[in-house]
Amino acid sequence: MTYGISAEWSKKMLAFDEHVTPGAGALATRPHVDPDAVSLRVEETRLVFGHFINVARRQRRLTIEKLADDADIEVGELLSIEQDPHYEPDLRTVWGLSNALDLPQPKLMELAGLAVPKEGHWLEEVTRYAARSAPIKDVTPDEQAFHDAVVAALTMKAT
Amino acid sequence: MTAYQVHLFDAAAGAMVEADLHDEIAEKQLIDWQFQWRPAVQAYMKRLVDNGIGPADTAWPQSWHWDWRGKMNEVRGLLGHTGYSVVCRDVTQGMMRLDLASRRARLDSQAGQDLVYVDYLEVAPWNWREPYADAPIYRLVGPVLMHAAITRSVDEGFKGRVGLHSLPQAIPFYERCGFTNLGTRPDEYEGKLPYFESTPGAAEAYLKGELK
Amino acid sequence: MSKRTMTLNLTDAEMGVLEGLCAKKDLSKIGVIRQALRLYQMVDVRLERGDKLFFEDDKTKDKSEVMML
Numbered sequence: 001m002t003y004g005i006s007a008e009w010s011k012k013m014l015a016f017d018e019h020v021t022p023g024a025g026a027l028a029t030r031p032h033v034d035p036d037a038v039s040l041r042v043e044e045t046r047l048v049f050g051h052f053i054n055v056a057r058r059q060r061r062l063t064i065e066k067l068a069d070d071a072d073i074e075v076g077e078l079l080s081i082e083q084d085p086h087y088e089p090d091l092r093t094v095w096g097l098s099n100a101l102d103l104p105q106p107k108l109m110e111l112a113g114l115a116v117p118k119e120g121h122w123l124e125e126v127t128r129y130a131a132r133s134a135p136i137k138d139v140t141p142d143e144q145a146f147h148d149a150v151v152a153a154l155t156m157k158a159t
Numbered sequence: 160m161t162a163y164q165v166h167l168f169d170a171a172a173g174a175m176v177e178a179d180l181h182d183e184i185a186e187k188q189l190i191d192w193q194f195q196w197r198p199a200v201q202a203y204m205k206r207l208v209d210n211g212i213g214p215a216d217t218a219w220p221q222s223w224h225w226d227w228r229g230k231m232n233e234v235r236g237l238l239g240h241t242g243y244s245v246v247c248r249d250v251t252q253g254m255m256r257l258d259l260a261s262r263r264a265r266l267d268s269q270a271g272q273d274l275v276y277v278d279y280l281e282v283a284p285w286n287w288r289e290p291y292a293d294a295p296i297y298r299l300v301g302p303v304l305m306h307a308a309i310t311r312s313v314d315e316g317f318k319g320r321v322g323l324h325s326l327p328q329a330i331p332f333y334e335r336c337g338f339t340n341l342g343t344r345p346d347e348y349e350g351k352l353p354y355f356e357s358t359p360g361a362a363e364a365y366l367k368g369e370l371k
Numbered sequence: 372m373s374k375r376t377m378t379l380n381l382t383d384a385e386m387g388v389l390e391g392l393c394a395k396k397d398l399s400k401i402g403v404i405r406q407a408l409r410l411y412q413m414v415d416v417r418l419e420r421g422d423k424l425f426f427e428d429d430k431t432k433d434k435s436e437v438m439m440l
Contacts, residue, residue, distance in 0.1 A: 001310045003163040005303060007175050010166040012368035013302045016335055021287045022301025023222050023326035025279035026348060086197055237416065239409035260409035272397050273406060316402040
C-alpha cells in the first residue's frame, strides 16, 4: 500500500470539515495538581529563574562547569536551566543549586516553578525586575569571541 | 526514513499545498515541537486566561502538557512502536505515535484480532480549531495522519483495523472517519476518553475518500 | 525499509500452533511471527527496567506473576 495521498483524495476530505481539532491519547488532566495552580505563571517564573541563575553564577564569577560541579549536577542541566525557559528542572537540581549558591531552598523552588508560592507578591516583583534588567548592554570581548567562533563554525563549508 | 507526498489545504492561499508524510518522528520533529509548538500553545493559553477561561472549561486544550520527547524516549528501539509526522514548508504540522503489537480489537465482529492502536495524535497548535484560536493555517493534517494509520494497518495484515481513545473535543472527527464509538470505560483515562475502532469495511471506505 | 530473508525450520507441533494462531488472528505466518517478536521484545525491555508481568483473573482479581528469567 502506498502512504502517498493524491490531491483528489484530499479534496474529497475537505468536505469532511468538522470544526474540531483531531487528537487522541491521554487526557490533559493532572489530578494531583491544583487546577488554580496550573497557570502560565510557572513558565514566567521559570524564565526569571533561568535568568537569575545565570546572573547569580556570573556575579560569583563561576563558570558553568564550576557551578555544576559545586551543585553536583550535570553541565547540560545547568545550561538548560539558564537557556531554555521550558526546561523543567528537577527537585534535586534546585536543591543542589540552592546549596551551591547559598540561597533559601523553598523560595528557589517557587521561582523554579516546582512549588506553589504561599504568597505571590515577591514573584511578581522579581518578574518585573527581570524584565527591566534584560541585558541591552554591548557584548563583552569574550562574548564576541564566542559569537565569532560559532559563526565561523556555522559558515564553515563541509569538506 | 521515507517521505511520501501528501496534500494539505493552505487556508490563506485557499489552495492545496504539497507536504510530506514521514514514517518516523525524528529529532527535527521534537525540535519543532519544543521551539514552535510549545510557545504557540503558551500564547494560546495566555489568550484563554485573558478571556477568563480556566482549566475546568471545555475550551482548555486537552493536549497542552504532552511531552513528545518523553513519549518518543519511552519507545525508542521498540519494534512494537512507530511514529508518523506531517511536514509542510519545513515545519512539522502534526504527529502520531502508533502501537503495533500490544492492543487487540474490541468490536464483536473482530474481537481479539490485532490492530494498529493510535497512542497519541496531535496537530500543531496553529492548525487547531478551537473557540479562541485563530483560523487554522493548514487543514487536513488529521485526515492525512489517519490515512497513514489505516494504511499501516493494511500493510501489517490487520486489514485496516485501527483503535484509539479520542480526546473529548475530537469525537465528531473520528465518527466522520467511519470509526465505531464503543464509549468510555471507568478503568480507562478516568472514564473520560471514548474508545473508537475501525473495521476493514470502514477503513476501505476511508481510503477511498468516502465519508460518513 | 530493506528486508532480509531467512528460513525457519519448525517442528510439526510448532507449525500447528503457528497455523492455529494465523487462523485465529487472521494474520499471515510472517505477521504472527512479527507480532510475537515485538511483544517478546517489549516484555523483555520492561522486565529489564524492573517491571513485573502479571496475569490477572478478571473475576477473582487474583494475580499470578509470569516469570521470565
